[in-house]
Amino acid sequence: MRGVAGEVTDLLRHLIRNRCVNDGTPASGEERRSADLLEAYLEGPGLALQRYEPLPGRVSLVARIEGSDPTAPSLALMGHTDVVPASYERWRHDPFGGELIDGEVWGRGAVDMLNTTASMAVAFRRLARSGFRPRGALLYLAVADEEALGTHGARWLVENEPDAALADNVVTEFGGFRVPLPSASGPKYPIMVAEKGTYWCTLRVRGTPGHASMPLRADNAIVKAAEVVRRLASYWPETTLHDTWRRFVASMDLPAGVAGVLLDPAQVRALCEADEGLGRMVHACTHTTFAPTVLHGGVKTNVIPDTADLQVDVRTLPGQTGSDARAMMAEALGDLWNSVEIVSDAESAATASPVGTPLWDALQRATRALVPGATGVPFMIVGATDARFFRRAGSTAYGFGLLSERISFAEFRAMFHGDDERVDVESLRLSEELWEAVARDFLG
Ligand SMILES: [Zn+2]
Numbered sequence: 001m002r003g004v005a006g007e008v009t010d011l012l013r014h015l016i017r018n019r020c021v022n023d024g025t026p027a028s029g030e031e032r033r034s035a036d037l038l039e040a041y042l043e044g045p046g047l048a049l050q051r052y053e054p055l056p057g058r059v060s061l062v063a064r065i066e067g068s069d070p071t072a073p074s075l076a077l078m079g080h081t082d083v084v085p086a087s088y089e090r091w092r093h094d095p096f097g098g099e100l101i102d103g104e105v106w107g108r109g110a111v112d113m114l115n116t117t118a119s120m121a122v123a124f125r126r127l128a129r130s131g132f133r134p135r136g137a138l139l140y141l142a143v144a145d146e147e148a149l150g151t152h153g154a155r156w157l158v159e160n161e162p163d164a165a166l167a168d169n170v171v172t173e174f175g176g177f178r179v180p181l182p183s184a185s186g187p188k189y190p191i192m193v194a195e196k197g198t199y200w201c202t203l204r205v206r207g208t209p210g211h212a213s214m215p216l217r218a219d220n221a222i223v224k225a226a227e228v229v230r231r232l233a234s235y236w237p238e239t240t241l242h243d244t245w246r247r248f249v250a251s252m253d254l255p256a257g258v259a260g261v262l263l264d265p266a267q268v269r270a271l272c273e274a275d276e277g278l279g280r281m282v283h284a285c286t287h288t289t290f291a292p293t294v295l296h297g298g299v300k301t302n303v304i305p306d307t308a309d310l311q312v313d314v315r316t317l318p319g320q321t322g323s324d325a326r327a328m329m330a331e332a333l334g335d336l337w338n339s340v341e342i343v344s345d346a347e348s349a350a351t352a353s354p355v356g357t358p359l360w361d362a363l364q365r366a367t368r369a370l371v372p373g374a375t376g377v378p379f380m381i382v383g384a385t386d387a388r389f390f391r392r393a394g395s396t397a398y399g400f401g402l403l404s405e406r407i408s409f410a411e412f413r414a415m416f417h418g419d420d421e422r423v424d425v426e427s428l429r430l431s432e433e434l435w436e437a438v439a440r441d442f443l444g
Contacts, residue, residue, distance in 0.1 A: 060157055175401050290332065
């Protein structure tokens with residue numbers, strides 16, 4: 001394969017084979033391998049490279065093409081090099097083989113987000129080699145540890161090396177799939193302008209220890225915890241049509257009936273309950289969510305447990321705080337709320353960047369040039385990405401990309417941290433051309 005598509009494909013296959021698997025422990029990831037690869041690939045005239053290694057093996061790379069005007073706004077293209085684990089037995093092909101099969105590259109990270117990390121590197125290198133002289137600086141960041149809260153990657157860079165790593169504008173994951181709704185005016189691609197916040201907490205449920213041979217009416221912490229889990233899982237908080245949601249619906253150019261449904265809380269709830277496909281995404285976008293994820297309790301088969309610890313992953317909407325999350329859990333648990341104690345919690349608020357910025361306009365122009373009639377529409381990521389650190393530091397940060405029609409929204413969503421992750425070569429080409437066009441438009 002030749003041209004930029006071949007170049008991105010080769011680089012992506014190497015990144016996948018480097019298997020920088022982040023299991024959440026500080027010693028995992030070993031992103032040094034992919035930092036080495038990208039450093040060797042980028043090295044050359046027209047750019048400066050710097051490595052950062054806050055922990056052994058956790059290397060992030062920052063490449064820079066200096067701007068001609070120090071007052072002009074800078075732009076960073078940012079990808080992460082780590083991936084989440086994969087269970088071999090559930091995949092049709094080796095998740096770390098980086099195989100090219102029928103025009104698709106297979107492997108963990110193919111859409112989250114080594115495809116973007118690779119296509120951004122190719123665009124950056126081509127710009128540097130072509131003698132591109134931007135007005136504001138152009139940065140390329142290949143960061144470690146995104147899959148474990150960015151502690152040893154983007155967050156570390158923003159806190160410890162802001163002069164080197166911060167930019168006025170940032171593009172990172174994710175986006176680029178066609179929104180599967182009937183727009184009257186051409187294909188629509190989400191530009192991620194916001195992301196939900198997190199409130200992670202551990203609830204301790206108490207009981208009274210006793211002999212397990214007489215369980216009748218025992219005060220069993222695990223039995224109580226099971227009821228806590230059941231109430232959280234069936235809790236339906238208020239449907240909230242926040243600003244980004246309303247802007248999204250307005251920009252989609254939908255038939256009046258569809259737009260009407262999406263702007264009415266009662267009908268949105270009905271859609272979430274009924275629609276197998278879009279329902280889960282719409283639900284996460286318009287509700288605070290509560291996912292019980294870890295439960296520990298009990299010490300011995302014949303002892304009634306006196307303690308159970310339940311971890312809950314709460315995702316908050318724009319404007320909500322930990323105290324809002326606690327109030328909703330109290331409502332969900334009702335009389336059981338007094339039997340639980342929050343023994344630890346961590347709060348990270350939702351973030352957002354405005355639409356209609358110069359970067360927003362540049363993304364729109366580049367998208368339209370590559371996909372005739374296409375428009376970017378504002379949307380909110382329901383998870384968390386490295387964009388939040390840059391937004392909090394004052395940058396405008398968006399999640400974007402461009403995928404071919406070969407990947408549907410449903411497939412794209414299922415492949416994130418899922419099985420059989422893969423990306424087609426045409427999507428890699430589109431993304432590379434997108435980054436090159438955006439950099440030339442925005443900084444040229
Ligand atoms: Zn990612």
